Amino acid sequence: MSHNRTTSTASKSGNSLPLANIKAAHHGAPVRPHVLPLPTDYDTTHTLEARKYLKTYGLTPPGVDSFENQSKRCLAILASRKTPIEKYQYLSVLRNTNVNLFYRLFAENVKELTPLIYTPTVGEACQRWSELYTQPEGLYLSYEDRGHLHNVISNWPHDVEITVVTDGSRILGLGDLGIDGMGIPVGKLSLYTACAGIHPLKTLPLCVDLGTSNEEKRNDPLYLGSRRPKVTAEEEKDFLDEMMAALTERWPGIVIQYEDFKNPFPSLERYQETYTMFNDDIQGTGAVILGGFINAVIQSGVAPADQRAVFLGAGSAGVGVAKQLTEFFMKEGLSEDEARKRFWLVDSQGMVTMDRPGRPLAEHKLYFARDDNDGKQVQSLEDVVEYVKPTILMGLSTIGGAFTPKILERMAELNDRPVVFPLSNPSSKSECTFEDAIKYTKGKCLFASGSPFPTLQWEGKDLVPGQGNNMYVFPGIGLGAILCKCVSVTQNMIYASAEALSTSLLPDEVEANWLYPDIRRIRDVSVIVTRGVIRAAQKDGVDRELALRNISDEDMEQYIRHRMYDPFKEHEKVDEEIRELVGSKSPTTTAGAQANGNGNGIASRPGTANGH
Numbered sequence: 001m002s003h004n005r006t007t008s009t010a011s012k013s014g015n016s017l018p019l020a021n022i023k024a025a026h027h028g029a030p031v032r033p034h035v036l037p038l039p040t041d042y043d044t045t046h047t048l049e050a051r052k053y054l055k056t057y058g059l060t061p062p063g064v065d066s067f068e069n070q071s072k073r074c075l076a077i078l079a080s081r082k083t084p085i086e087k088y089q090y091l092s093v094l095r096n097t098n099v100n101l102f103y104r105l106f107a108e109n110v111k112e113l114t115p116l117i118y119t120p121t122v123g124e125a126c127q128r129w130s131e132l133y134t135q136p137e138g139l140y141l142s143y144e145d146r147g148h149l150h151n152v153i154s155n156w157p158h159d160v161e162i163t164v165v166t167d168g169s170r171i172l173g174l175g176d177l178g179i180d181g182m183g184i185p186v187g188k189l190s191l192y193t194a195c196a197g198i199h200p201l202k203t204l205p206l207c208v209d210l211g212t213s214n215e216e217k218r219n220d221p222l223y224l225g226s227r228r229p230k231v232t233a234e235e236e237k238d239f240l241d242e243m244m245a246a247l248t249e250r251w252p253g254i255v256i257q258y259e260d261f262k263n264p265f266p267s268l269e270r271y272q273e274t275y276t277m278f279n280d281d282i283q284g285t286g287a288v289i290l291g292g293f294i295n296a297v298i299q300s301g302v303a304p305a306d307q308r309a310v311f312l313g314a315g316s317a318g319v320g321v322a323k324q325l326t327e328f329f330m331k332e333g334l335s336e337d338e339a340r341k342r343f344w345l346v347d348s349q350g351m352v353t354m355d356r357p358g359r360p361l362a363e364h365k366l367y368f369a370r371d372d373n374d375g376k377q378v379q380s381l382e383d384v385v386e387y388v389k390p391t392i393l394m395g396l397s398t399i400g401g402a403f404t405p406k407i408l409e410r411m412a413e414l415n416d417r418p419v420v421f422p423l424s425n426p427s428s429k430s431e432c433t434f435e436d437a438i439k440y441t442k443g444k445c446l447f448a449s450g451s452p453f454p455t456l457q458w459e460g461k462d463l464v465p466g467q468g469n470n471m472y473v474f475p476g477i478g479l480g481a482i483l484c485k486c487v488s489v490t491q492n493m494i495y496a497s498a499e500a501l502s503t504s505l506l507p508d509e510v511e512a513n514w515l516y517p518d519i520r521r522i523r524d525v526s527v528i529v530t531r532g533v534i535r536a537a538q539k540d541g542v543d544r545e546l547a548l549r550n551i552s553d554e555d556m557e558q559y560i561r562h563r564m565y566d567p568f569k570e571h572e573k574v575d576e577e578i579r580e581l582v583g584s585k586s587p588t589t590t591a592g593a594q595a596n597g598n599g600n601g602i603a604s605r606p607g608t609a610n611g612h
């Protein structure tokens with residue numbers, strides 16, 4: 001593929017062109033002054049004529065770069081940064097100055113870059129957000145802005161299709177970080193773009209400042225949030241009511257993902273039927289763990305009726321996962337009561353029972369609270385394991401190392417193939433490491449963790465850990481919701497995302513007993529998840545893009561791929577638009593990329609650019 005540019009094209013570069021229109025057509029953004037820079041224009045691979053029309057000529061070095069060179073340069077710089085947080089900072093700068101390059105690099109190095117952009121490094125980035133702050137990357141809505149949130153939202157310069165919103169009150173397993181939690185919406189939306197091809201300029205990282213219970217933050221002179229203590233639940237509700245209405249008024253059809261709220265059950269209950277929204281920690285996590293669990297059940301050979309699941313952690317993620325697995329057990333033939341009784345939840349006070357003395361149980365725990373314990377209360381996880389004799393051990397507790405060697409050994413004594421999922425993030429909060437899980441269960445366990453662990457050598461074989469992280473499903477849930485224009489995100493759509501994920505493994509991945517597909521195929525996986533989500537929306541009748549109802553699965557897949565932002569093609573689109581505008585139909589220029597050439601679902605890289 002050639003990138004030669006004709007001199008005749010370049011010679012027309014003196015024509016004055018409606019720059020705003022070029023940008024509007026390209027980005028779908030409103031024709032209006034941009035407050036934030038458009039991070040696409042300063043790409044050193046732009047041809048000289050493109051730079052002239054973008055009015056960036058002279059603002060980048062005169063050479064025309066190739067994608068290969070860019071990639072080499074970026075990876076070399078990245079390698080020279082010593083710590084993960086320094087690498088994170090470099091990648092943030094890249095995303096904010098050359099968004100297409102950032103996503104090209106990401107597409108080619110998904111496995112290596114995901115831990116730097118997302119968990120675990122995003123955890124440290126959030127802990128130090130105010131300390132390291134350099135540039136705007138999202139929208140902040142403060143409690144003080146209530147009554148006119150609409151006006152603040154109107155400051156956002158782009159058209160938005162999806163937002164991830166947090167109040168920072170439970171960032172990963174790191175507690176309440178206040179507005180420093182902004183790193184999470186930024187990171188999750190990067191994954192939306194990288195994994196599901198939602199255009200970066202159509203994403204809105206959103207952080208609401210409702211105060212923080214974190215005194216250390218409030219007393220830190222560098223902290224960039226308000227110093228008020230966390231507002232009350234009632235005040236939060238009123239604020240979120242206004243925010244939901246204002247977001248949807250400005251961008252009708254916007255998909256709103258709630259993330260890392262300390263107690264997200266009331267908002268999910270309140271908004272899920274009225275708005276196109278879902279909660280990633282309850283629903284996305286439930287779905288992703290179900291997706292891997294379906295495969296684990298097959299491998300463990302234990303029938304649903306004989307499964308006994310101990311969950312360390314009974315918060316939004318724990319209860320969300322347990323609910324989703326309950327639905328699976330019911331689909332496998334158990335009654336609701338039988339299915340519910342497969343679970344024993346444990347929180348900071350011990351096993352969750354109806355008659356536990358002390359504080360009354362939070363409402364979200366009641367469904368799984370045991371009433372068959374004959375007054376017996378069990379405190380430690382070790383004792384609960386002895387009491388329940390589980391087949392499954394899930395960790396969503398934020399307690400790093402809680403699955404001790406003794407507990408893991410006991411799981412291996414009790415089961416041929418124990419399911420061990422330490423799902424807390426970041427890595428420091430993981431209930432055990434992959435190495436310990438394998439070592440203490442003598443290689444028997446079926447394993448998935450929330451944050452990535454390296455591949456392990458065990459008895460001469462490479463063992464690859466599963467990553468049970470909602471990043472396998474939320475991009476597809478969001479893209480599905482956008483494409484089918486659903487009025488709400490139904491439980492069947494969430495369930496469908498899990499089922500689709502469980503079927504997305506390639507034969508050699510199944511052969512190797514993997515629970516989740518290779519992360520490098522995440523774009524292809526997201527297409528499968530998106531299709532499942534759209535089909536479920538259609539069954540539930542919540543879709544508004546009726547044209548998608550009668551197309552075949554193959555056509556649907558093609559349509560999804562066609563709608564996905566591709567950082568390789570994107571670059572070509574700008575050049576093509578410019579060529580069309582100057583009326584040049586150069587026979588030596590070609591549209592960017594062939595479909596699916598490199599196995600990551602993104603178009604193949606064009607060859608070396610040669611603009612001279």
Ligand SMILES: NC(=O)C1=CN([C@@H]2O[C@H](COP(=O)(O)OP(=O)(O)OC[C@H]3O[C@@H](n4cnc5c(N)ncnc54)[C@H](O)[C@@H]3O)[C@@H](O)[C@H]2O)C=CC1
Nearest residue numbers: 172173285313314315316317347348397424425450469470
């Ligand atoms: N792998 C994934 O995709 C996801 C992982 N998570 C992780 O799950 C963890 C929990 O998240 P949420 O449920 O939203 O938090 P949460 O704050 O709602 O729940 C935490 C639960 O852990 C329990 N807990 C705390 N200390 C404990 C102790 N010493 N012993 C036993 N239980 C204890 C609490 O009582 C509570 O039930 C976090 O680390 C988060 O990063 C959350 C969502 C997705």
Ligand SMILES: CC(=O)C(=O)O
Nearest residue numbers: 172260281425469470
């Ligand atoms: C992965 C995620 O959503 C969490 O740890 O909160």
Ligand SMILES: [Mg+2]
Nearest residue numbers: 259260280281
């Ligand atoms: Mg989360």
